[in-house]
Each structure stands twice: as C-alpha cells, then as structure tokens.
Amino acid sequence: MSTRASQPVLLVEDTRSLAMMYENVLKNAGHAVECAYLAAEGKALHKGASGRLVLLDLMLPDGDGLDLLSEMREADPTGKVIVITANGSINRAVDAMRGGAFDFLVKPFDERRLLSAVDNALLEIAKSGRARRAKPKLEVGGFHGFIGDSPGMREVYHLISEIGRSTATVFITGESGAGKEVAAQALHAESGRADGPFIALNCGAIPRDLLESEVFGHLRGSFTGAIADKPGAAAAADGGTLFLDEICEMDLALQTKLLRFLQTSTVTPVGATTPRKVDARIICATNRNPVEEVRAGRFREDLFYRLHVVPIHLPPLRERGEDVIVAAESFLRRYSADEGKRFTRVSPELAEIMRNLQWPGNMRQLQNVMWNIVLLHDGEEATPDMLPPGLAEPMKAPQPQAQRNGAIATDGAAPPIGVSARVEPLVGATMAEVEREFIEATIAAHDGSVPKAARVLDLSPSTIYRKRESWAKE
Structure with missing residues (x-):
C-alpha cells in the first residue's frame, strides 16, 4: 500500500518525455506531482518546503544537480531527495548519496523501482515528522546485535541508521570476524523491508560451478543434478534484502550477470529463457581490499562502482578500546548461563591482557576464547591462567589502518593465532x-x-x- 505525500512530489527532470512518463506513473499510484524542467524552476518550487520529497535529475541544462541537492538538503533537512542519473554516471549517484540523497535511480528504471523508492522515502518522512535523529538509539551495550559503544562503532551505528531506509546498495568492508553480516542484518532491520526476507549467501563457501545456480536459481534438468526447479537467493530475497558475503570470490563471468541483475532488477535462472522481476536490496561484503581486486583484474570495475554506493567499514576489535572488555563479559555471562557455570566478569589482570592483544579474528575469535574459558573452568571471575595456551604470547603488530567510513578498507591483520612459531626460514622457496x-x-x-x-x-x-x-x- 502506497504512502501518500502531504504535498506534491517535486519532479525536476529536463527531458520532457521522461518527466511525463514519471509523472503518469506517480499519478496512477495516487501521488500528486509538481514538475520543473530546469534547476532554477526546481529551486523556486522548492523554496520554503518542509518535509518534501524531490525526484531530482542530476544532469540539468542550467545547473549541477549535486549543487541543487546540497541547497535542497540545507533548506529542508526533514525532506528527502531521490536522485536520477544515467547508467554511465553512477559515480555521480555515489557522490549524491554521500551528499545526503535518500536514494538513487539509474536510467532506465522500471515502474516498480520508482514507486518502491518513492514509498520508502515518504514512509521515512511520515515516520519522523521532524529532523532525523542525530544519534541512533543504542540497545544495552550495543546496537542491533553489535556489542560495544566505542567512537568507531558509534559512527557505524549512525551510518546504518542514516542509510537504513534507503534502497541503495551498501558495500561493507572489514577483517574476518569483525561483524559484516551483523551489519547487513542491522541495515535490513532499519529498512522498510524489515518484514521481508533477509537472505545471506557466502560466495566463498560455494563451489564456483554451483554459485550461479545458488544466486539466480535453475530449472529442472538444466544441468546434471538439477532434479527440481530452484528459485535462487536473489528470487528468495524478493521484497527484502540479499546479502552477498565474500563478494570478491565471485568469478568474472558471474560478476557480469550480477551487474545485469543490478541494472535491470531481473534474474534468469540457469536453463530459463524468460527473466523475472525481483525487488531486492543488495548488500555485499568482503575482507579484501576491493580496489586492489579491481586493479588486479579479479573484480569488474563497473560492478565495483555499482555496488560501492554507500561504503561501511567495520573497525577491527583491537581499535575499539573498552569494547573488547564489554564484549568479553557479555559472552562470558551468556555462555555461563548456557553451561550452568558461575562466571560474571573478567579480572582486572585479564582485562589488561585482553586490551593489548591484537585479535586478528576479531569478535569471532573473542567469542571462541570466552567459550573455551567457560567450558574448561568455573568461578565468578575469569583470570589470565584460564586463557587458551599461546594466546597471550607477544605477536607482531599489524600495519595500522588509516581507514574511515567512506574510504576503502585495507587488510592489516596480524598472523593467525595458533600457527606454530617454529616456522623455519623459507628464503629460496617459491x-x-x-x-x-x-x-x-x-x-x-x-x-x-x-x-x-x-x-x-x-x-x-x-x-x-x-x-x-x-x-x-x-
């Protein structure tokens, strides 16, 4: 059911044939529409607006759409702007999202995509009725499954809250175990698709010859072993969110098909000849440096820019200060309750050791360590002697990550814990x-x-x- 605007949707589009088509679609769905064909006209019609929805073409003959976006956002912080751009100008859409746009549409787009973006934006305007909150509401010790309240994580929480209602693609980077799927689930929970399906697919855990079928589905008999029709993850996520983890593991041929899916919102199962429409928000993640993957020719540059609209980088645990202690005690109490143990806290001595560990496996490694302590020991307080062997031994510090949200992640993880320290010199080996x-x-x-x-x-x-x-x- 469509949400209605309290005032006409402002459409700023200089191509009159397109403007007429968009206007008809919106009016048929019950929306009032006001059209402008130039930046100056759009600015005049927007003057004095409060909580208004704008559809803004970024390529206007008398002004830069990005400049107009900035002016509209400053004049009406409670309103929402959906930008429209050509397929060859996706980088402009990326700049627009970072400049405060609520969502973006890439020409050509279909009626369903247009109405979905409009309804999501209007729902957000109606929901708040005022300026979007500056800070997200934290749950006890965290946010949507995250644990911790460090400055770096507060920035992540804020970003997730800001972009949750958008349908824009999100590219999550971070080291293994940092919580990329948790971030994807938080984005889904914050979105207007929260009641729809959340489908997660690990591209690195599926054999390459089966990955296309897993993503797009197949028809019975399309290949050996295809004994029944299968819809695939993209179709299963219709109306919800599709999370593609380890996206850089996807081979180039399948990347081409994923790009087409993003451009057309259609999927063609293996063995099928007729595509079907799918409305799914795409969130992807990697623990690699995606820019390096593009440079090495392992990841398509056009797909990267299509996916990398809103980047989120998750800081490693070693850079999150007291979060490591908050999380450790949370896991300790949880596992103690499960196992009938008495643990409630970590000792000051153990806390000091944990602050100085590198945690190359991040939250996943910390969970395993606390579970190990609970399984093998008991008491009210976890102490240093309970740590798994070798965990507290000095380790080579990782390279620093000059990484912030909005930039590209680099992988500076330390060598994995548990690998024997007695590795002989391998000079001369291939x-x-x-x-x-x-x-x-x-x-x-x-x-x-x-x-x-x-x-x-x-x-x-x-x-x-x-x-x-x-x-x-x-």
Whole structure:
C-alpha cells in the first residue's frame, strides 16, 4: 500500500518525455506531482518546503544537480531527495548519496523501482515528522546485535541508521570476524523491508560451478543434478534484502550477470529463457581490499562502482578500546548461563591482557576464547591462567589502518593465532611452496580441521580442499 505525500512530489527532470512518463506513473499510484524542467524552476518550487520529497535529475541544462541537492538538503533537512542519473554516471549517484540523497535511480528504471523508492522515502518522512535523529538509539551495550559503544562503532551505528531506509546498495568492508553480516542484518532491520526476507549467501563457501545456480536459481534438468526447479537467493530475497558475503570470490563471468541483475532488477535462472522481476536490496561484503581486486583484474570495475554506493567499514576489535572488555563479559555471562557455570566478569589482570592483544579474528575469535574459558573452568571471575595456551604470547603488530567510513578498507591483520612459531626460514622457496607450508601448518595447529583453518586464513574450506587435492597430485 502506497504512502501518500502531504504535498506534491517535486519532479525536476529536463527531458520532457521522461518527466511525463514519471509523472503518469506517480499519478496512477495516487501521488500528486509538481514538475520543473530546469534547476532554477526546481529551486523556486522548492523554496520554503518542509518535509518534501524531490525526484531530482542530476544532469540539468542550467545547473549541477549535486549543487541543487546540497541547497535542497540545507533548506529542508526533514525532506528527502531521490536522485536520477544515467547508467554511465553512477559515480555521480555515489557522490549524491554521500551528499545526503535518500536514494538513487539509474536510467532506465522500471515502474516498480520508482514507486518502491518513492514509498520508502515518504514512509521515512511520515515516520519522523521532524529532523532525523542525530544519534541512533543504542540497545544495552550495543546496537542491533553489535556489542560495544566505542567512537568507531558509534559512527557505524549512525551510518546504518542514516542509510537504513534507503534502497541503495551498501558495500561493507572489514577483517574476518569483525561483524559484516551483523551489519547487513542491522541495515535490513532499519529498512522498510524489515518484514521481508533477509537472505545471506557466502560466495566463498560455494563451489564456483554451483554459485550461479545458488544466486539466480535453475530449472529442472538444466544441468546434471538439477532434479527440481530452484528459485535462487536473489528470487528468495524478493521484497527484502540479499546479502552477498565474500563478494570478491565471485568469478568474472558471474560478476557480469550480477551487474545485469543490478541494472535491470531481473534474474534468469540457469536453463530459463524468460527473466523475472525481483525487488531486492543488495548488500555485499568482503575482507579484501576491493580496489586492489579491481586493479588486479579479479573484480569488474563497473560492478565495483555499482555496488560501492554507500561504503561501511567495520573497525577491527583491537581499535575499539573498552569494547573488547564489554564484549568479553557479555559472552562470558551468556555462555555461563548456557553451561550452568558461575562466571560474571573478567579480572582486572585479564582485562589488561585482553586490551593489548591484537585479535586478528576479531569478535569471532573473542567469542571462541570466552567459550573455551567457560567450558574448561568455573568461578565468578575469569583470570589470565584460564586463557587458551599461546594466546597471550607477544605477536607482531599489524600495519595500522588509516581507514574511515567512506574510504576503502585495507587488510592489516596480524598472523593467525595458533600457527606454530617454529616456522623455519623459507628464503629460496617459491611462493607456492610458502603458501602450501603456511596452510598445512595452520591446519595442523587446528587439530587437522580444514573449516577451522579456513576461518583463520580468511579462505573458504572448498578453496583449501581444492589446493590440497592439487598438491596430492604433484
């Protein structure tokens, strides 16, 4: 059911044929519309507005749409602006989102996409009736599943709150275990799609020859083993959010199909000839540096710019101050309740050690450490002697990350904990030999468990299995 505006939607579009088409779609859906064909006309009609929705073409003959956006946002902070841009100017849409636009539409777009963006914006205007809150509401110790209240995380919470209602794609970066899926779920919960499905797909955990079917679905008999029709993750996320984790693991051929899906909002299952419309918000994540992946030719540049509209970087645990203690005690109490133990806090001595650890596995590693303590010990207070062996040994500090939200992440993780310190010098060995030695040492340090080693190494288990198969043939 569409939300109605309290005043006409202001449409600023210089191509009159397009303006007429958009106006008809909006009026047929019950919206009143006021049209302007020049920046000056749009500015005049917007003057004195409060809580107004604007559809703004960024390419206007008498002014820059980004400048007009800035003026409108300053004049009417409670209003929302949806920008319209051509497919070849996606970088302008990115700039617009960072400049305060609520959402963006890339020409050509269909009626469903237009009305969805308009309804979401009007719902947000109606919901607040005033300026958007400057700070997000924190739950006890965190926000939508996150734990901690450090300045870096407050910035993340604020950003998620600001862009949650938008349908723009979001690109989440951060080290392994930093909480990228938690961030994606928080964005979904803050969105107008919260009642719809949240579908998560790890692109690195699925064999490449099956990934297309997992994303877009397949028809029965389209390939060996396809014994029934399968809708795929994109179709399953219709009306909700599709989260593609480890997006940089997707091969180039499938990246091309993903780009087409983003441009057309249609999917074609493997073996099908007719596409179907899908309305899903895309959120993706990686623990790699996506810019380096583009430079290396492993990730399509046009897809990167199409996905990298709103970037969110999650700071590593070692840069989050007291969050490590808050989270440790939260996990300690939770696991103690599950296991019938008495733990309620960490000792001051243990807290000091934990503040100085590098935590290359971030929150995931901290969870495992606290679970280990609860399983093997008991008492009201966790102490340093309860730490898993080798955890508190000095480690090489990672390279600093000069990273803020809105920039590109770099991966400066320290060597994984648990890998034996007795690695002999490998000078003279080939890179392939060094890689094999390191992977096998990590597997051995985790009692032969490939999945555990894969988590530490930021690889998918299938990647390690394939490498070991190739090594066995040498």
